[in-house]
Amino acid sequence: MPKYQKLVVYGCSLTKDNYIDTWADRLSSILDCRLINYAERGAGYTYIMQKVLSTPMPDNDTLSVIMWPSADRFDLYVNSATPHLQNDIAQASWLDGKSPAFVGYNGEYIKDRGWYINGAVPRGYKNTYYKYFYNQTFHVNQAWATIVAVQHYYKSIGADYIMCNSYPLQNLIQYHNDGVNDFNHQLYDKIDLTRFVEQADSKGFVGLVKEQGFEFFNPHYPISAAHKWYVDHYILPKVTNANSLY
Numbered sequence: 001m002p003k004y005q006k007l008v009v010y011g012c013s014l015t016k017d018n019y020i021d022t023w024a025d026r027l028s029s030i031l032d033c034r035l036i037n038y039a040e041r042g043a044g045y046t047y048i049m050q051k052v053l054s055t056p057m058p059d060n061d062t063l064s065v066i067m068w069p070s071a072d073r074f075d076l077y078v079n080s081a082t083p084h085l086q087n088d089i090a091q092a093s094w095l096d097g098k099s100p101a102f103v104g105y106n107g108e109y110i111k112d113r114g115w116y117i118n119g120a121v122p123r124g125y126k127n128t129y130y131k132y133f134y135n136q137t138f139h140v141n142q143a144w145a146t147i148v149a150v151q152h153y154y155k156s157i158g159a160d161y162i163m164c165n166s167y168p169l170q171n172l173i174q175y176h177n178d179g180v181n182d183f184n185h186q187l188y189d190k191i192d193l194t195r196f197v198e199q200a201d202s203k204g205f206v207g208l209v210k211e212q213g214f215e216f217f218n219p220h221y222p223i224s225a226a227h228k229w230y231v232d233h234y235i236l237p238k239v240t241n242a243n244s245l246y
Helices: 023-031 045-054 126-132 136-157 205-211 224-239
Strands: 006-010 034-037 062-068 076-078 114-116 160-165
Touching (some): 023 034, 136 160
Parallel strands (some): 062 160
Antiparallel strands (some): 076 114
16 A cells, blocks of 8 residues: 555545544544645535645645535635625534634634535525525536546646545435436546546445444434445545556
8 A cells, every 4th residue: 555644635524523533534544644634514616626726736645535525515705795694604614613614715714704614504695595596407517527627636736636425426416406407417527437436426425324324423424433434445445546547
């Protein structure tokens, strides 16, 4: 298995949790390397892509891993130009597990500006978006395009990376299934599935651990044992080949 000094990860609360060890903690322990966790609770594709592009380019001793969330999320950046959204902070994710906050460009948790991320549950002003503007085709197409763009970026810098997914790549919707499936499969066909864990097209972390009978400590989050199982059976086999896929 390749020897890495750093493990850099991106994702949502399935990647960085305030209460339990996640797959990222487990993988870092197995690889015996430093964990740099850029995930945030409720993060969607827009936030994750911008975070990937904003962080330092990975060194030769670095493995980057992304767990993509569901596609039906809506990330917003809030500042004084949108005071109504600043006042909507009570609906933001509890990023530190203690109180709602926005997240700044450098990962700081602040109250007056930053990324307003809270997953796919329609809350506050975001409820207006889901009621009047949302359709799953736009979100799925955007998710596939984001994955393709990030893969091209990593390839351009020669990074060692792998990807995994909380929901199947062909069924990325968690809550907001509107029944219309006119997706742009030209985008999907450009995804390099060799960079994903096995069965990523039809299986996701959440569904897989449910099939295995693991407990969830609330409706959304599987216990640490499920994360451990997923690392051992899906992520680790891909890590072995992460630096030899080009």
